[in-house]
Amino acid sequence: MIEKKSCCFVCFFMPERKIMSxxxxxxxxxxxxxxxxxxxxxxxxNWLYARHTQGRFILRIEDTDAARSSQASIxxxxxxxxxxxxxxxxxxxxxxxxxxxxxxYIGRLLEAGQAYYCTxxxxxxxxxxxxxxxxxxxxxxxxxxxxxxxxxxxxxxxRFKTPAxxxxxxxxxxxxxxxxxxAEIGDFxxxxxxxxxxxxxxxxxxxxxxxxxxxxxxxxxxxxTPKQILIYQALGASLPTYGHVPxxxxxxxxxxxxxxxxxxxxxxxxxxYLPEALINYLVRLGWSHGDxxxxxxAELIEKFDLENLGKSAxxxxxxxxxxxxxxxxxxxxxxxxxxxxxxxxxxxxxxVDAGPDLQKIVATLNRRSKTLAxxxxxxxxxxxxxxxxxxxAAKKFLRPVVLDALxxxxxxxxxxxxxxxxxxxxxxxxxxxxxxxxxxxxxxPVRVAxxxxxxxxxxxxxxxxxxxxRVLPRLARAIAFIENRAAAAGQK
RNA sequence: GGUCCCAUCGUCUAGUGGCCUAGGACGUCGGCCUCUCACGCCGAAAACACGGGUUCGAGUCCCGUUGGGACCA
Numbered sequence: 367m368i369e370k371k372s373c374c375f376v377c378f379f380m381p382e383r384k385i386m387s388x389x390x391x392x393x394x395x396x397x398x399x400x401x402x403x404x405x406x407x408x409x410x411x412n413w414l415y416a417r418h419t420q421g422r423f424i425l426r427i428e429d430t431d432a433a434r435s436s437q438a439s440i441x442x443x444x445x446x447x448x449x450x451x452x453x454x455x456x457x458x459x460x461x462x463x464x465x466x467x468x469x470x471y472i473g474r475l476l477e478a479g480q481a482y483y484c485t486x487x488x489x490x491x492x493x494x495x496x497x498x499x500x501x502x503x504x505x506x507x508x509x510x511x512x513x514x515x516x517x518x519x520x521x522x523x524x525r526f527k528t529p530a531x532x533x534x535x536x537x538x539x540x541x542x543x544x545x546x547x548x549a550e551i552g553d554f555x556x557x558x559x560x561x562x563x564x565x566x567x568x569x570x571x572x573x574x575x576x577x578x579x580x581x582x583x584x585x586x587x588x589x590x591t592p593k594q595i596l597i598y599q600a601l602g603a604s605l606p607t608y609g610h611v612p613x614x615x616x617x618x619x620x621x622x623x624x625x626x627x628x629x630x631x632x633x634x635x636x637x638x639y640l641p642e643a644l645i646n647y648l649v650r651l652g653w654s655h656g657d658x659x660x661x662x663x664a665e666l667i668e669k670f671d672l673e674n675l676g677k678s679a680x681x682x683x684x685x686x687x688x689x690x691x692x693x694x695x696x697x698x699x700x701x702x703x704x705x706x707x708x709x710x711x712x713x714x715x716x717x718v719d720a721g722p723d724l725q726k727i728v729a730t731l732n733r734r735s736k737t738l739a740x741x742x743x744x745x746x747x748x749x750x751x752x753x754x755x756x757x758x759a760a761k762k763f764l765r766p767v768v769l770d771a772l773x774x775x776x777x778x779x780x781x782x783x784x785x786x787x788x789x790x791x792x793x794x795x796x797x798x799x800x801x802x803x804x805x806x807x808x809x810x811p812v813r814v815a816x817x818x819x820x821x822x823x824x825x826x827x828x829x830x831x832x833x834x835x836r837v838l839p840r841l842a843r844a845i846a847f848i849e850n851r852a853a854a855a856g857q858k
Numbered sequence: 859g860g861u862c863c864c865a866u867c868g869u870c871u872a873g874u875g876g877c878c879u880a881g882g883a884c885g886u887c888g889g890c891c892u893c894u895c896a897c898g899c900c901g902a903a904a905a906c907a908c909g910g911g912u913u914c915g916a917g918u919c920c921c922g923u924u925g926g927g928a929c930c931a
Contacts (some may be wrong), residue, residue, distance in 0.1 A: 495931070505860070505931060550861055589862060589929035654871055657882040679927065683869050686884040734896045809893035821895035
């Protein structure tokens with residue numbers, strides 16, 4: 367029978383959240399590169415659960431692999447977490463600063479006879495492994511040094527004394543009960559000969575000493591878990607609640623890596639995604655709340671639980687993320703969006719303060735932008751001094767047939783008192799009535815005059831935002847352009 | 859190779875034995891709206907991996923097969 371522990375228990379029986387034992391979760395990245403979306407999702411699950419239960423969230427940097435760890439990676443991880451808005455209540459702790467603590471616990475295990483020194487050489491071990499493989503026996507350590515009571519030495523590792531028989535069971539909130547044979551586990555190394563603890567040992571000691579009682583992590587850790595449970599038990603400690611969530615896969619259904627395109631969290635920031643959109647997407651990949659697709663961060667904190675975590679791996683779909691980003695952009699008010707899009711406009715090279723009102727610009731673009739970068743790019747015509755005509759657009763719409771209409775429109779606009787949408791519309795109406803042209807016939811040439819292209823926000827909107835100071839000269843220039851064109855044609 | 863896990867539309871998912879003629883979302887396709895492009899709206903195609911059980915009844919439970927994945931090597 368699958369037993370599931372979850373926050374629903376807490377929420378159901380203790381709606382006021384007067385919880386006896388505070389939930390303590392953690393995120394323990396290795397600083398061996400940027401924070402990628404898969405790691406961010408794990409961080410999110412832990413952070414959300416801590417916030418949901420009003421518990422605590424700890425950040426711990428697992429930097430014992432000196433060769434692969436770097437300060438640059440640590441900084442990159444902080445940067446990504448900060449952008450996502452993931453804050454921590456404790457830490458960051460660094461494993462390299464906790465070596466004494468690990469040694470102390472190694473000592474305890476040694477004293478209690480639950481661990482021992484082993485001096486088997488890698489060569490012998492490899493040879494024995496080969497033989498075991500050939501004989502079809504488990505490839506774990508054969509126990510040569512187990513009862514030898516060896517003293518510490520520079521070439522000795524410390525092994526954990528795993529019970530030779532029996533089983534170790536993991537009660538997982540997402541997968542139920544998973545049982546492992548102790549014989550398969552064998553006596554594993556908990557401290558290398560250089561005195562550095564192995565991953566499985568350090569993790570347990572850290573979680574134990576930090577009071578972590580809820581561990582949500584990728585299911586690539588499932589096979590490590592029985593070893594960790596054995597250590598908890600040897601230390602007489604109570605087990606944390608485990609929840610192993612499935613991996614995030616690339617489009618080709620293999621594990622996420624660089625070749626799947628942009629995978630770092632900050633890359634999405636730089637492409638103009640909203641952190642709340644990435645969060646929404648990542649959390650929904652592997653967790654659900656009925657049919658709901660859109661969640662604000664506050665809503666996620668309110669609704670996130672362990673009960674509804676899925677157990678099959680999910681493919682990262684950039685298209686869906688993009689669609690969600692669009693929705694989150696729609697959910698932002700223009701003042702907020704204006705602030706957020708500003709750096710992207712600066713990156714485009716616009717002199718933002720010299721342009722029209724930023725909020726008014728944003729109001730014309732937000733309904734049609736999937737990213738902040740799109741919005742900044744599409745705002746070009748608000749900032750360019752002289753509009754470059756797209757050749758095809760100019761050829762099709764800046765033609766002599768509309769010359770009179772444009773001249774008349776320019777005249778109307780020059781004496782227009784109310785340069786706002788209703789006023790502009792009235793001016794167009796006058797020209798339409800006089801020429802018999804439909805709106806489209808006039809609007810397209812004007813659009814090209816104003817933006818250089820055939821696609822843009824509504825013509826009255828952009829004229830309103832641009833204002834007479836920009837509209838009139840651009841119109842005049844388009845008229846001149848057509849006149850020149852007509853003259854050139856006439857000479858042929 | 860050993861151990862463990864997973865399996866519903868192309869993708870993310872709803873579904874916890876009858877409410878399933880399998881629902882939603884992204885994407886795709888068609889239409890409407892329209893000053894362009896978008897938005898929006900309407901509609902369509904699209905899935906329970908396979909085979910055995912259990913049961914009055916199975917997407918839902920059990921076993922096997924196949925396929926994928928993780929870890930250890």
